[in-house]
């Protein structure tokens with residue numbers, strides 16, 4: 001039995017210890033905003049926060065989040081920084097196909113929590129692990145500056 005907090009609520013699961021967090025959240029708790037891209041920790045589509053830090057949920061065993069707090073795109077709008085990021089994403093119409101965008105928003109929120117005035121270089125470094133096949137990178141960078149205010 002693994003117990004953790006998911007989007008502010010205590011949850012538990014009987015899934016095997018090595019089950020990827022992504023599948024536990026998507027299939028076990030039916031929160032499907034976090035996406036499967038590569039399954040190898042390389043694309044960032046699955047990004048969630050564990051105790052506030054961005055992680056690749058596809059390659060995070062569920063056992064490693066025992067006793068921790070997991071936040072997904074479904075809840076990030078409850079965070080003031082997350083809400084500002086989502087508002088900027090909408091204002092600047094960042095999304096094209098949308099598949100990678102929940103992961104992009106989770107990484108952008110983590111960046112802005114740790115650095116309220118990121119430079120372009122800071123943004124590029126923090127977002128380098130989030131791949132967008134539609135190449136929305138210019139709008140993502142602008143939206144992060146917008147959210148930074």
Ligand code: FES
Nearest residue numbers: 037038042044058
């Ligand atoms: Fe997890 Fe690509 S699906 S990093």
